[in-house]
Amino acid sequence: MNEIRDAILADQLADIGGLPVPESYRAVLVRKDEQDMFAGMPAKEKDPRKSLHVEEVATPELGPGEAIVAVMASSVNYNTVWTSIFEPVSTFGFLERYGRQNDLTKRHDLPYHVVGSDLAGVVLKVGPGVNKWKPGDEVVAHCLSVELEDPAGHDDTMMDPQQRIWGFETNFGGLAELALVKSNQLMPKPAHLSWEEAAAPGLVNSTAYRQLVSRNGAGMKQGDVVLIWGASGGLGSYATQMALNGGAIPVCVVSSPEKAAIVRSMGAELVIDRSAEGYRFWKDEDTQDPKEWQRFGKKIRELTGGDDVDIVFEHPGRETFGASVYVAKKGGTIVTCASTSGYMHSYDNRYLWMNLKRIVGSHFANYKEAWEANRLIDKGLIHPTLSKTYAMDEVGQAAYDVHHNLHQGKVGVLTLSPEEGLGVKDTEKRERLLPAINRFRGV
Secondary structure: OHHHHHHHHOOOHHHHHHOOOOOEEEEEEEEHHHOOOOOOOOHHHOOHHHHOEEEEEEOOOOOOOEEEEEEEEEEEOHHHHHHHHOOOOOOHHHHHHHHOOOOOHHHHOOOEEEOOOOEEEEEEEEOOOOOOOOOOOEEEEOOEEOOOOOHHHHOOHHHOOOOEEOOOOOOOOOOEOEEEEEHHHEEEOOOOOOHHHHHOOHHHHHHHHHHHHOOOOOOOOOOOEEEEOOOOOOOHHHHHHHHHHOOOEEEEEEOOHHHHHHHHHOOOOEEEEHHHHOOOOEEEOOEEOHHHHHHHHHHHHHHHOOOOEEEEEEOOOOOOHHHHHHHEEEEEEEEEOOOOOOOOOOOOHHHHHOOOOEEEEOOOOOHHHHHHHHHHHHOOOOOOOEEEEEEHHHHHHHHHHHHOOOOOOEEEEEOOOOOOOOOOOOHHHHHHHHHHHOOOOOO
16 A cells, blocks of 8 residues: 555556555444444434544455545545434445345445545556546546446436445445545546545535536526525535526525635625524424524525525525525525435425425436536636545544534545645646635635
8 A cells, every 4th residue: 555655646657557456455434333322312412433433444356347546535525424423324224235236236235334425546456348547547536326227327327226325325435545436436636636625526516516507406597596505515615606607696604704704705795694693493393483484585685686596505404494495486496405404304385386486306416417517626617615634543523523513615534645735736727726725724
């Protein structure tokens, strides 16, 4: 592993293919025998620092159409938090079902789960049938793992019945020194970014692209008023950039003056600090408050000059969904994913059906959407929102930060890379874009 890392750091990428694949590697994982460790505890009391471990694991067999990547950096997404606290279900059920599919997928059904759905690194070895990628290629990976043996997946791969999220519903994820991916997960690493910066956008950038821009999501157009919940967070920070780039008018909802300053630094002008406004959409655990929906809608109209929102970019879920349905304009779209505050949504259907609104479900992105989202990063039109980077041994704290919303943007993790700032090839482009690249740093 040290030889591989040294070759990458020395930019001797042509030599990578001649190096042996290590028999084992260090990885961040959860253990099957600990999946009940938080039983009966409230979600917020479940501590990823207790369940995430860094251990040496065996390198998986390389199959057809697959690649092993030497991972220089990765990042923490909310699915890593879910895995670490074993909610809403233990991910070992996913691995068991995947393992029953065929002899090759049995590799994934193990007593441990290597997590992580982002990476930036270098291709180490490719399996039979891989033509587009070769050892030594600098890559990032998106997290759609798909079999494509069913016709349902050939119009939109997200519709494939064997579609899974790599590192969450499969094993051998990106929070590790090596990762096993399908070759059609790979995309070129943007040359102006460091390893940790390049690893940060993958999942959230692609998810935001499909949810907001793609015709499979909201199909945003110029002039649309877009309500973005958590606009300074992992998903929302990319949605805010896409709305601004696409000629839309974002209304950014945040929860502190510091977060308001971040979205304004991106160019957003219409910002709601929900903490300062004191919105309480729920009277108690079981009862929502429509008067608070109305107050929220009035605030939006004050900011927009009387317009309601064309699109609601929804991901908090239970806490905000009733308000989201209410404030969308007649004929508007509520596009939803994730549900980080709870999966059981409730809303007043009169405001949906009588006003001809639409609720659209959106989940990650297909390869074309992920490729287009990565191209926007490479072109310098969308920028990473990396705020802090941890060493791999500190990944429990990184996940804890995300679990308790103590972070801004994305939280990165160094795996093989010994320090931040490495891996930049296009220094001229980087210098030109550096203020935007560093916008979230240290916040």
